[in-house]
Amino acid sequence: xxxxxxxxxxxxxxxxxxxxxxxxxxxxxxxxxxxxxxxxxxxxxxxxxxxxxxxxxxxxxxxxxxxxxxxxxxxxxxxxxxxxxxxxxxxxxxxxxxxxxxxxxxxxxxxxxxxxxxxxxxxxxxxxxxxxxxxxxxxxxxxxxxxxxxxxxxxxxxxxxxxxxxxxxxxxxxxxxxxxxxxxxxxxxxxxxxxxxxxxxxxxxxxxxxxxxxxxxxxxxxxxxxxxxxxxx
Amino acid sequence: xxxxxxxxxxxxxxxxxxxxxxxxxxxxxxxxxxxxxxxxxxxxxxxxxxxxxxxxxxxxxxxxxxxxxxxxxxxxxxxxxxxxxxxxxxxxxxxxxxxxxxxxxxxxxxxxxxxxxxxxxxxxxxxxxxxxxxxxxxxxxxxxxxxxxxxxxxxxxxxxxxxxxxxxxxxxxxxxxxxxxxxxxxxxxxxxxxxxxxxxxxxxxxxxxxxxxxxxxxxxxxxxxxxxxxxxxxxxxxxxxxxxxxxxxxxxxxxxxxxxxxxxxxxxxxxxxxxxxxxxxxxxxxxxxxxxxxxxxxxxxxxxxxxxxxxxxxxxxxxxxxxxxxxxxxxxxxxxxxxxxxxxxxxxxxxxxxxxxxxxxxxxxxxxxxxxxxxxxxxxxxxxxxxxxxxxxxxx
Numbered sequence: 185x186x187x188x189x190x191x192x193x194x195x196x197x198x199x200x201x202x203x204x205x206x207x208x209x210x211x212x213x214x215x216x217x218x219x220x221x222x223x224x225x226x227x228x229x230x231x232x233x234x235x236x237x238x239x240x241x242x243x244x245x246x247x248x249x250x251x252x253x254x255x256x257x258x259x260x261x262x263x264x265x266x267x268x269x270x271x272x273x274x275x276x277x278x279x280x281x282x283x284x285x286x287x288x289x290x291x292x293x294x295x296x297x298x299x300x301x302x303x304x305x306x307x308x309x310x311x312x313x314x315x316x317x318x319x320x321x322x323x324x325x326x327x328x329x330x331x332x333x334x335x336x337x338x339x340x341x342x343x344x345x346x347x348x349x350x351x352x353x354x355x356x357x358x359x360x361x362x363x364x365x366x367x368x369x370x371x372x373x374x375x376x377x378x379x380x381x382x383x384x385x386x387x388x389x390x391x392x393x394x395x396x397x398x399x400x401x402x403x404x405x406x407x408x409x410x411x412x413x414x415x416x417x
Numbered sequence: 418x419x420x421x422x423x424x425x426x427x428x429x430x431x432x433x434x435x436x437x438x439x440x441x442x443x444x445x446x447x448x449x450x451x452x453x454x455x456x457x458x459x460x461x462x463x464x465x466x467x468x469x470x471x472x473x474x475x476x477x478x479x480x481x482x483x484x485x486x487x488x489x490x491x492x493x494x495x496x497x498x499x500x501x502x503x504x505x506x507x508x509x510x511x512x513x514x515x516x517x518x519x520x521x522x523x524x525x526x527x528x529x530x531x532x533x534x535x536x537x538x539x540x541x542x543x544x545x546x547x548x549x550x551x552x553x554x555x556x557x558x559x560x561x562x563x564x565x566x567x568x569x570x571x572x573x574x575x576x577x578x579x580x581x582x583x584x585x586x587x588x589x590x591x592x593x594x595x596x597x598x599x600x601x602x603x604x605x606x607x608x609x610x611x612x613x614x615x616x617x618x619x620x621x622x623x624x625x626x627x628x629x630x631x632x633x634x635x636x637x638x639x640x641x642x643x644x645x646x647x648x649x650x651x652x653x654x655x656x657x658x659x660x661x662x663x664x665x666x667x668x669x670x671x672x673x674x675x676x677x678x679x680x681x682x683x684x685x686x687x688x689x690x691x692x693x694x695x696x697x698x699x700x701x702x703x704x705x706x707x708x709x710x711x712x713x714x715x716x717x718x719x720x721x722x723x724x725x726x727x728x729x730x731x732x733x734x735x736x737x738x739x740x741x742x743x744x745x746x747x748x749x750x751x752x753x754x755x756x757x758x759x760x761x762x763x764x765x766x767x768x769x770x771x772x773x774x775x776x777x778x779x780x781x782x783x784x785x786x787x788x789x790x791x792x793x794x795x796x797x798x799x800x801x802x803x804x805x806x807x808x809x810x811x812x813x
Binding site: 238241243244264276278282286291298299301343 | 419422423426427429430431701702704705707708709710711712713714803804805808
């Protein structure tokens with residue numbers, strides 16, 4: 185069981201300076217996430233969901249406490265090591281897609297593989313597989329500006345999964361999508377979770393996403409209010 | 418290699434913005450080369466004209482001769498050394514005797530240099546051969562034949578066939594005067610053989626000044642090497658003779674540099690502006706790159722490289738339209754207005770720009786280095802950027 189744990193936080197605090205005062209975004213967060221979980225950080229705006237996701241994703245460091253991701257202590261990682269961890273093991277999906285606007289769909293999805301210095305042939309196969317997964321193989325040459333919001337988010341998912349990371353962190357992935365697209369996206373992620381055993385951690389307050397979660401951690405004012413497993417429907 | 422690939426993708430993907438910068442930069446690039454080529458061409462032309470009309474392959478000066486002090490002319494003459502005689506006969510060197518004289522154009526007094534030259538000489542490109550025929554018929558014409566330059570003719574209002582009185586002092590200091598007849602007016606770019614000078618046959622000047630077989634300077638043809646030390650004479654090589662010209666070109670080039678520095682500054686401003694805007698507008702993109710696993714240093718390198726690649730693209734674009742354009746100018750020349758006759762040194766009616774490999778490579782390196790520096794300066798801000806702030810698009 186111990187080596188199944190991918191993410192582990194203990195007494196994690198995160199404070200931000202706001203004017204003359206300090207804002208506590210995370211307060212003594214202790215949790216563990218195992219391989220293959222499909223987990224949601226749920227809560228209203230300002231409850232600390234994105235902050236926790238950023239710390240887990242090594243985009244930010246805790247003020248105190250510890251965060252261990254894939255056996256690496258985030259608080260003691262150098263910039264370079266943190267970048268390497270993200271590059272090799274973590275995929276990100278953002279609320280606003282964050283696609284690179286001058287790149288085509290293919291190039292956007294290929295980007296993480298370029299950073300991994302993969303060979304062109306292997307890259308091509310993996311990119312086409314990922315696009316096939318999200319049903320956008322026929323839009324490989326399009327630019328993000330030529331796609332709908334749902335399609336953009338699917339490109340972002342393809343970019344996150346293309347390198348087959350252990351963990352995918354998704355920050356409000358359906359916030360800018362309509363109901364149909366939201367369900368389509370969630371089904372795609374469930375499929376990835378089932379087939380590739382990829383661990384998903386969402387930050388969301390969208391009921392459509394919550395209905396797909398297998399575990400729900402409710403955050404209120406930076407603290408864990410509830411941590412509950414949800415029976416698979 | 419990866420960064421170059423990504424940077425190329427980014428700047429090509431940026432479309433019109435990139436091409437506007439590249440156009441501005443390539444224009445600056447070509448203009449710098451053109452302006453520098455112009456000065457290079459002027460230098461080369463002035464050098465060639467000077468060598469052809471005055472300096473030859475070097476000169477021997479009488480030890481007392483100082484071209485900047487006419488008072489030295491009284492003592493700056495002696496018998497032509499025997500070492501020179503064979504070369505004079507072979508037309509490989511030519512002696513010149515220089516004396517001060519006075520003319521009275523339109524009733525005014527004017528000091529000039531009276532120069533004696535061998536009519537049959539072929540060492541410098543003055544039309545002295547006309548002196549020979551006229552000299553043979555001096556008695557018939559009743560005046561000493563003389564050639565003058567077009568500037569001199571214009572300044573004293575003389576035309577071909579006119580006569581004027583010249584007064585001089587001979588070796589003993591005795592004043593004498595004779596009429597000279599202008600048998601030829603030559604056009605030259607070299608003012609040092611034109612302004613305030615009258616050229617007459619050497620033996621005539623030697624005769625009227627009682628300086629038989631004497632000279633002030635000896636000009637060597639381009640093919641003739643220095644004869645080494647000759648007592649009473651100093652050899653002046655081309656480096657020495659052309660040093661004033663080079664200084665003048667350098668001074669003019671420095672003046673002209675203001676123009677190209679201004680152009681370079683404007684082009685760099687465009688690059689700097691693009692980079693600063695990039696940092697502001699592409700913060701989210703930087704955050705995304707970091708989230709995807711790119712290190713901060715690599716993001717800085719990528720953005721600097723993007724800016725620097727503008728310089729490379731400008732070189733390529735500049736080559737596409739610049740090579741034909743600059744070659745055309747080099748072939749056809751650049752027509753000069755009349756006013757440039759007062760430019761200070763020998764220029765023809767046209768300047769033919771000369772582009773050396775050093776000029777082109779030097780300019781390319783300069784543009785690249787400056788572009789890279791101005792691209793790097795704003796990207797240093799990225800170093801302060803936290804990935805989370807960048808992803809939110811926060812101010813730097």
